[in-house]
Amino acid sequence: MSEVVNKTTLAKATTGVLASLTTGQKNEALLVMAAALRAEADYIIAANAEDLERGRLNGTPESMLDRLALDTGRIDSIAEGLQQIAVLPDPIGDHLETIERPNGLFIEKVRVPLGVIGIIYEARPNVTVDAAGLCLKTGNAVVLRGGSSALSSNRAIAEVLHRALAGTAVPPDALQLIEDPNRSSVDEMLKLNGLLDVIIPRGGSSLIQNVVLNATVPVIETGAGVCHTYLDASAEPGMAQRISLNAKAQRPSVCNSMETLLVHRDFAATHLLALAEAFRDVRVELRGCPDTTALVPWALPVTPQDFATEYNDYILNVKIVDTLEAALGHIAEFSTKHSECIVTEDAANAARFLQEVDAAAVYHNASTRFTDGFEFGFGAEIGISTQKLHARGPMGLPALTSCKYIIHGSGQIRG
Amino acid sequence: MSEVVNKTTLAKATTGVLASLTTGQKNEALLVMAAALRAEADYIIAANAEDLERGRLNGTPESMLDRLALDTGRIDSIAEGLQQIAVLPDPIGDHLETIERPNGLFIEKVRVPLGVIGIIYEARPNVTVDAAGLCLKTGNAVVLRGGSSALSSNRAIAEVLHRALAGTAVPPDALQLIEDPNRSSVDEMLKLNGLLDVIIPRGGSSLIQNVVLNATVPVIETGAGVCHTYLDASAEPGMAQRISLNAKAQRPSVCNSMETLLVHRDFAATHLLALAEAFRDVRVELRGCPDTTALVPWALPVTPQDFATEYNDYILNVKIVDTLEAALGHIAEFSTKHSECIVTEDAANAARFLQEVDAAAVYHNASTRFTDGFEFGFGAEIGISTQKLHARGPMGLPALTSCKYIIHGSGQIRG
Numbered sequence: 013m014s015e016v017v018n019k020t021t022l023a024k025a026t027t028g029v030l031a032s033l034t035t036g037q038k039n040e041a042l043l044v045m046a047a048a049l050r051a052e053a054d055y056i057i058a059a060n061a062e063d064l065e066r067g068r069l070n071g072t073p074e075s076m077l078d079r080l081a082l083d084t085g086r087i088d089s090i091a092e093g094l095q096q097i098a099v100l101p102d103p104i105g106d107h108l109e110t111i112e113r114p115n116g117l118f119i120e121k122v123r124v125p126l127g128v129i130g131i132i133y134e135a136r137p138n139v140t141v142d143a144a145g146l147c148l149k150t151g152n153a154v155v156l157r158g159g160s161s162a163l164s165s166n167r168a169i170a171e172v173l174h175r176a177l178a179g180t181a182v183p184p185d186a187l188q189l190i191e192d193p194n195r196s197s198v199d200e201m202l203k204l205n206g207l208l209d210v211i212i213p214r215g216g217s218s219l220i221q222n223v224v225l226n227a228t229v230p231v232i233e234t235g236a237g238v239c240h241t242y243l244d245a246s247a248e249p250g251m252a253q254r255i256s257l258n259a260k261a262q263r264p265s266v267c268n269s270m271e272t273l274l275v276h277r278d279f280a281a282t283h284l285l286a287l288a289e290a291f292r293d294v295r296v297e298l299r300g301c302p303d304t305t306a307l308v309p310w311a312l313p314v315t316p317q318d319f320a321t322e323y324n325d326y327i328l329n330v331k332i333v334d335t336l337e338a339a340l341g342h343i344a345e346f347s348t349k350h351s352e353c354i355v356t357e358d359a360a361n362a363a364r365f366l367q368e369v370d371a372a373a374v375y376h377n378a379s380t381r382f383t384d385g386f387e388f389g390f391g392a393e394i395g396i397s398t399q400k401l402h403a404r405g406p407m408g409l410p411a412l413t414s415c416k417y418i419i420h421g422s423g424q425i426r427g
Numbered sequence: 428m429s430e431v432v433n434k435t436t437l438a439k440a441t442t443g444v445l446a447s448l449t450t451g452q453k454n455e456a457l458l459v460m461a462a463a464l465r466a467e468a469d470y471i472i473a474a475n476a477e478d479l480e481r482g483r484l485n486g487t488p489e490s491m492l493d494r495l496a497l498d499t500g501r502i503d504s505i506a507e508g509l510q511q512i513a514v515l516p517d518p519i520g521d522h523l524e525t526i527e528r529p530n531g532l533f534i535e536k537v538r539v540p541l542g543v544i545g546i547i548y549e550a551r552p553n554v555t556v557d558a559a560g561l562c563l564k565t566g567n568a569v570v571l572r573g574g575s576s577a578l579s580s581n582r583a584i585a586e587v588l589h590r591a592l593a594g595t596a597v598p599p600d601a602l603q604l605i606e607d608p609n610r611s612s613v614d615e616m617l618k619l620n621g622l623l624d625v626i627i628p629r630g631g632s633s634l635i636q637n638v639v640l641n642a643t644v645p646v647i648e649t650g651a652g653v654c655h656t657y658l659d660a661s662a663e664p665g666m667a668q669r670i671s672l673n674a675k676a677q678r679p680s681v682c683n684s685m686e687t688l689l690v691h692r693d694f695a696a697t698h699l700l701a702l703a704e705a706f707r708d709v710r711v712e713l714r715g716c717p718d719t720t721a722l723v724p725w726a727l728p729v730t731p732q733d734f735a736t737e738y739n740d741y742i743l744n745v746k747i748v749d750t751l752e753a754a755l756g757h758i759a760e761f762s763t764k765h766s767e768c769i770v771t772e773d774a775a776n777a778a779r780f781l782q783e784v785d786a787a788a789v790y791h792n793a794s795t796r797f798t799d800g801f802e803f804g805f806g807a808e809i810g811i812s813t814q815k816l817h818a819r820g821p822m823g824l825p826a827l828t829s830c831k832y833i834i835h836g837s838g839q840i841r842g
Contacts, residue, residue, distance in 0.1 A: 028759075028783055111804055117793055119803060126815050127785070205639070209815050224620070225643050230816045251838040258840035344443070366833050368443055370542070378532055378836025387841070388534060388832070389526055400541050400624050400829035401645045402817040414815035417803070418781050421793025423666040425673035426802070 016155075016200040019188040020207045023128050023153035026186040030151045031125050035102035037181035038149055042098040046091040048176035049141065049169070053087045059168035060137065067161055080135050080162055090141045097145045100391045103410045104151045118420040123413045125151035127209035130201050132223055134215040135159035140166050143214070144173060144187050146394055150412040153186040155208065157201060159215075160193030167191060202227040209414075214395055217322065232402060232411070234395035237267035237350035238322050239380045242339040242365070244356035245278040251377060252279070252355045253287050258379040259353065261294045265324045267396060268351050268373075268383040272319060272329040274339045280307065280332045288330075296326045303332040319346045336361050340368055347371055350398050351380035372398060372405035431570075431615040434603040435622045438543050438568035441598040445566045446540050450517035452596035453564055457513040461506040463591035464556065464584070468502045474583035475552065482576055495550050495577055505556045512560045515806045518825045519566045533835040538828045540566035542624035545616050547638055549630040550574035555581045558629070559588060559602050561809055565827040568601040570623065572616060574630075575608035582606060617642040624829075629810055632737065647817060647826070649810035652682035652765035653737050654795045657754040657780070659771030660693040666792060667694070667770045668702055673794040674768065676709045680739045682811060683766050683798040687734060687744040689754045695722060695747045703745075711741045718747040734761045751776050755783055762786055765813050766795035787813060787820035 013021075049056070060082040067077050109121035129152045131143045140156055147154035158166045170189035177184040190197050201208065202223060210230050213223040217236045224233050241259050243252045259270035275284055280303070288298060288308040298304070299318050300311035314329045319342075333339045343352055353375035354365040362376040373383040383406060385393025390408030397403045403411035428436075464471070475497040482492050524536035544567045546558045555571055562569035573581045585604040592599040605612050616623065617638060625645050628638040632651045639648050656674050658667045674685035690699055695718070703713055703723040713719070714733050715726035729744045734757075748754045758767055768790035769780040777791040788798040798821060800808025805823030812818045818826035 027785070031785070032782060113802070113804060117797060124785075228640050230645070230814060232816070248838075254838060254840050262841055367447060370442070370446070370539075371831070373832040373834060375834045376836060378834055378839040379841055381841040382532060382834065382839065383832075387528070389528060399645060401647070404830050405832045415819050416786070417788040417798075417820045419788060419790045419793055419797065421791060423663075423669060424793040424797065425669050426677055426794050426796040 014200060015192050016190055016197050016204065017207070019190060020128060020130075020155050020201075020204055022185040023155050023188045024207055026153050026183040027125065027127050029183055030148075030153060030186055031104075033151060033181055035104075038102065038151070039098040041148060041177060041180035041182040042094045042145055044180050045141075045145070045173050045176045046094040048172050049087055049091040049094070052172045053084050056087060056165065056168045056172060057082055057084070059164040062164040063162055072161065076135065080137065080165070082137060082165060086138070090138050093138075093142055094145045097149050097392060100149065100409060102149065103413050108415055115424050116422060117424055120418045120420075121415050122418060123410070124416045126412060126414050128153045128155060128207065129412065130155045130157065130204070130208045130211040130229065132157045132198055132201065132211060132213045132215075132219065133159065134219060135162040137162050137165040137169060139214055140169050140189070141173070143394075146392060146409065146412060148182055148186060150409050152412055153188070155188045155190065155201065157190040157198055163191060163193060198222075199226065202229060205229055212395060232395070232397055232407070233399040234397055235267055236322055236348045236398060237269070238271045238320065238346055238348045239268060239351045239353075240272045240274055240343050240347060241270050241353040241355065241380065242274040242336075242343070243276060243279050244336065244354060244358060244361050245276040246357040246361070247276075247279055247355040248357055249283045252283065253290055255353065255355055255377070255379050256287060257290060257294065259381055260291070260328050261296055261326065262379075262381055264326055266381075267322070268380050269324070270328065270380055271321065271323055272331065272342075272346065274342055275330065275332050276336075276339070277303075277332055277334050280304075284308065284330075284332075291328060294326075296328050298328055298330055300330040301332055304330045322348070336364065340365070343369055348398060350396065351375065351383040353378065353380050372396065429612075429615060430607050431605055431612050431619065432622070434605060435543060435545075435570050435616075435619055437600040438570050438603045439622055441568050441601040442540065442542050444598055445563075445568060445601055446519075448566060448596055450519075453517065453566065454513040456563060456592060456595035456597040457509045457560055459595050460556075460560070460588050460591045461509040463587050464502055464506040464509070467587045468499050471502060471580065471583045471587060472497055472499070474579040477579040478577055487576065491550065495552065495580070497552060497580060501553070505553050508553075508557055509560045512564050512807060515564065515824060517564065518828050523830055530839050531837060532839055535833045535835075536830050537833060538825070539831045541827060541829050543568045543570060543622065544827065545570045545572065545619070545623045545626040545644065547572045547613055547616065547626060547628045547630075547634065548574065549634060550577040552577050552580040552584060554629055555584050555604070556588070558809075561807055561824065561827060563597055563601060565824050567827055568603070570603045570605065570616065572605040572613055578606060578608060613637075614641065617644060620644055627810060647810070647812055647822070648814040649812055650682055651737055651763045651813060652684070652811075653686045653735065653761055653763045654683060654766045654768075655687045655689055655758050655762060656685050656768045656770065656795065657689040657758070658691060658694050659751065659769060659773060659776050660691040661772040661776070662691075662694055662770040663772055664698045667698065668705055670768065670770055670792070670794050671702060672705060672709065674796055675706070675743050676711055676741065677794075677796055679741055681796075682737070683795050684739070685743065685795055686736065686738055687746065687757075687761065689757060690745065690747050691751075691754075692718075692747050692749050695719075699723065699745075699747075706743060709741075711743050713743055713745055715745040716747055719745045737763070751779065755780070758784055763813060765811065766790065766798040768793065768795050787811065
């Protein structure tokens, strides 16, 4: 039996116990896990040093090493994350619906765990803890497959968490780490129908696309964001500039940042040059349509391929449009259905944009950067779903649950 | 461009219009469709005769020809189904959540259509109309791929519905029928990410497994039911017999019928023989464990493979168990997580069964035959989901919807 089948089978065997744990038992386990991470921080940091050294020998870029690196401060904030999950409301057992039928059947629809969740992610050891915490809080077993460059760190973290869980009501087997660094272990997880109930990929677009295009297990697709902001003719200029700069430059590396700015011709005539200067001041490279480059001499020409690219960088496409319809058409063509914004003082145009744009989050007069579980007040975020099934947009704890119908009868049969 | 890509692209182009239709406009279209089916019944029946003749030449069994056959009575009841969909509440636009954030952002979560739904089904022309009606009511475009043996009927139905829609607010292109009878057209649909938002298979288990194991488009798995009824030691004998007979024999061909009866040893000792005689009276073949065959001489020996089989027929497995735990263990091993029932007068055993069994519907003292959208009071049924993502159990109209976050701001940016 392969490591993947073996460990997923062990995880599945815990689902019955997990589903019947009380909220108090789960929260206690989360707090014990947090304390163990802090107590064994040195052990984890020593393992992390192995990953960092291997990474340096392999010529890994500094920015990636930085995402991989752990110190006591980072471990403390990872532990703090578990404590925050412990105080969130537990969705399991929630009554979603009650139906009384004329024949006397009493039907309850209640929230239950999904079962066994597979998480496939890259070299960020914090995801190991975060995903484990969110899954256990919702009564799910979890099979973690992190990037091989963080393997020593992840192995140490899993060891520490296993030891911690041994003293709690949560069976340690509920948390499994796949250590096989070969791509074949990912491929195996993707086809594990019957053992895995769902797979959630967390990482860059190539990781996500590999999962979406090869999994036969149900997937929750997260991620890619080619987000637009449209400045309408009536946009208030100061607000338009604040929102545009924030959407692009406050943190360009994330999926809810803006990639393309659409500007109504009337607004562009009077305000685009000043806006372009503001972008230049924060070192954002502009790539514009011909009308844009005519107004903004330092803008490079944009290509159709640029409009489809998630830069995750200080680069912005700019396109001047004649009408709201043209903006809607551009968004329909290039949007990844993540987050889209209109800045306008015209209520009718705002209403039309909010209704017609097909995206997880549509904004009027606010930065797309708010598409985030914490900013929405969920207290947690498993990821941002860009698919339409099951969950869409920022996913809080309920996205990790399913439901079940419980039917109370008194001998009813069907006629 | 292939037929599948061409027609799905046409369907997708209608999603903007469909999403903004009023409930009244959609209901009117459903009534016009119903009237057209009745008015053009002769045309549809003539096309259906071609399918039936081809089927007879190919040696199709009478039972399958019967499912394919249309007459004015059947067309009338298909049209009646559309009228029933018209009177159901429209879930689109429902406010699911309202969030006010401390920074003044006002976030609404509203129901929206899924977009374009692909339905892959067998030779039942009623599904063509039913699926089209359910999808259009929920503002979705639909791409239908029915079995080739019903192609003439489906083509005639689609023609009639297209002509009917031309006079309504629903764009006729919202309904597309794939006519290519080759398996390759199904394979193409399964990989149509970006054009199709979801695929729902409706049919037998081989059709469903083909879709689940080959689709990269998200799938809602429906169907297979290896359902159990457990007669506990304290089961009331009359009720136990009524429920068992109903679950097995009222309509054995459907997914919510029982395949295996689990009987506590104490109940079996006093009541199994009488129960077995009642099954014999309605011509149900029994396949029993050794303890069962000792009590019931005419029962055949059951095999492990039998316990995993969905017979859809007048055949029943019977197994005697010593404890509730043994029943739970058998169900955990063989259940397809569809519908499971305990018959007992013991409240603690009932509570444990309802909590621990992992299935879409769990029953205490009622027949599993009630797992059905109409019996649950949904007024419609797209199918019965046996997966845990998105929808589980009988699916009413909300299962054909997604959601969208609409965020109203006044210039908020992220700090």
